[in-house]
Amino acid sequence: MSVTTLTFFPISKPFSIFHIHTSISLRINPWPPIRRRMVSKASHSAHLGLAVQDDFHAFLEILPCDLRNNLLNEPKRAQLLEVILDLGRLPEARYLGDCGGKYLRDTQVSMEELEYAQNAVGEFGGDNRAGIEGTLHRISAIRSRNGVIVGLTCRVGRAVSGHVDMIRDLLPFGESILFVGRPGVGKTTVMREIARVLSDELNRRVVIVDTSNEIGGDGDIPHAAIGGARRMQVPEPSMQHRIMIEAVENHMPEVIIVDEIGTEAEALACRSIAERGIMLIGTAHGERLENIIKNPTLSDLVGGIETVTLGDAEARARRCQKSILERKALPTFPFLIEMRERHYWVTHWTQRSVDMLLHGKRPLVEVRRRNDQFEVVIERGTYDGSEI
Numbered sequence: 479m480s481v482t483t484l485t486f487f488p489i490s491k492p493f494s495i496f497h498i499h500t501s502i503s504l505r506i507n508p509w510p511p512i513r514r515r516m517v518s519k520a521s522h523s524a525h526l527g528l529a530v531q532d533d534f535h536a537f538l539e540i541l542p543c544d545l546r547n548n549l550l551n552e553p554k555r556a557q558l559l560e561v562i563l564d565l566g567r568l569p570e571a572r573y574l575g576d577c578g579g580k581y582l583r584d585t586q587v588s589m590e591e592l593e594y595a596q597n598a599v600g601e602f603g604g605d606n607r608a609g610i611e612g613t614l615h616r617i618s619a620i621r622s623r624n625g626v627i628v629g630l631t632c633r634v635g636r637a638v639s640g641h642v643d644m645i646r647d648l649l650p651f652g653e654s655i656l657f658v659g660r661p662g663v664g665k666t667t668v669m670r671e672i673a674r675v676l677s678d679e680l681n682r683r684v685v686i687v688d689t690s691n692e693i694g695g696d697g698d699i700p701h702a703a704i705g706g707a708r709r710m711q712v713p714e715p716s717m718q719h720r721i722m723i724e725a726v727e728n729h730m731p732e733v734i735i736v737d738e739i740g741t742e743a744e745a746l747a748c749r750s751i752a753e754r755g756i757m758l759i760g761t762a763h764g765e766r767l768e769n770i771i772k773n774p775t776l777s778d779l780v781g782g783i784e785t786v787t788l789g790d791a792e793a794r795a796r797r798c799q800k801s802i803l804e805r806k807a808l809p810t811f812p813f814l815i816e817m818r819e820r821h822y823w824v825t826h827w828t829q830r831s832v833d834m835l836l837h838g839k840r841p842l843v844e845v846r847r848r849n850d851q852f853e854v855v856i857e858r859g860t861y862d863g864s865e866i
């Protein structure tokens with residue numbers, strides 16, 4: 479995969495988020511002309527400036543007894559992503575970033591231990607995922623050919639508050655935002671907090687279409703982390719698009735939040751919802767904007783692409799080939815955020831970035847990151863995307 483680099487404009491004096499955004503119309507140009515840098519202080523002060531709640535004891539309950547103490551006393555507990563239990567193999571803990579993985583004991587996982595874990599969690603859905611009632615943890619199963627569970631990936635779910643400061647300034651405008659990034663980078667976690675901020679602080683009517691109960695947690699009463707946002711459960715993952723439309727038709731939302739947009743039907747449902755003026759907050763698989771542009775199923779989210787044949791004179795004037803790629807329509811999501819790391823995000827104004835990438839140019843983007851004081855710093859830079 480090609481590496482994307484960013485070059486920054488020099489930083490001048492700081493601006494407050496409020497000052498910058500009150501005077502702009504996002505549909506015309508989201509980046510104000512003289513912005514170089516803006517800073518917001520993280521509003522919470524527990525782990526690294528964020529308030530993190532992880533219901534860790536409930537997570538430990540589903541694991542073999544001898545692993546519990548081991549994990550409870552682990553100094554890297556805040557970085558723990560998931561515990562892997564595979565039949566006949568050593569149980570493993572996986573940590574964020576460079577921390578890697580670690581075996582938790584030197585005896586293999588037994589069938590009894592897997593059965594114990596299965597009994598301790600809720601029912602597995604069509605996507606082979608289950609949860610622990612009242613928590614945000616996600617348990618995913620691997621089955622044998624005859625349907626028996628032979629492996630479990632137990633992911634720690636956390637309610638984090640303060641993380642949304644990375645994009646808090648974008649939320650009041652009601653423009654749809656698509657998050658992309660590698661698995662585990664924190665997309666679902668931030669969507670949960672966005673749901674809370676939009677419903678409780680900005681008083682929007684928010685509906686979460688929660689396909690595997692990952693955003694609102696397991697059980698029929700959603701987790702407090704989503705604030706006053708309402709949550710619609712989805713009986714089968716293949717019905718996600720239908721529930722999205724049902725949410726709009728029956729519950730009059732101003733905002734729809736949906737994780738893992740992955741099929742053409744879901745992409746179409748997003749377009750139809752956006753055309754009704756409803757704000758969408760979603761995630762899609764892919765690490766970069768280019769991945770979405772090149773993905774035939776998902777490219778509609780960023781406007782879609784088509785091949786256009788130019789006349790001889792036009793091609794000569796533009797100094798390009800006669801067949802070129804153009805964006806087909808307005809993007810469903812005016813903003814696309816590449817979550818490169820938990821605290822390092824690249825924000826695209828989708829329409830302009832797609833056009834420029836299709837023309838072989840490097841668009842201007844906003845890089846949002848936390849500095850050493852854990853403040854959010856926003857800088858503008860040119861994006862060095864790979865060739866489309």
Ligand SMILES: Nc1ncnc2c1ncn2[C@@H]1O[C@H](COP(=O)(O)OP(=O)(O)OP(=O)(O)O)[C@@H](O)[C@H]1O
Nearest residue numbers: 559634635636638641660661662663664665666667
């Ligand atoms: N800001 C944060 N602080 C602490 N832990 C976090 C933070 N963001 C995410 N996590 C933790 O990282 C793990 C992965 O987060 P999350 O499920 O949100 O990732 P994701 O990008 O949605 O992954 P996937 O694409 O696989 O669903 C979880 O255990 C979550 O609790």
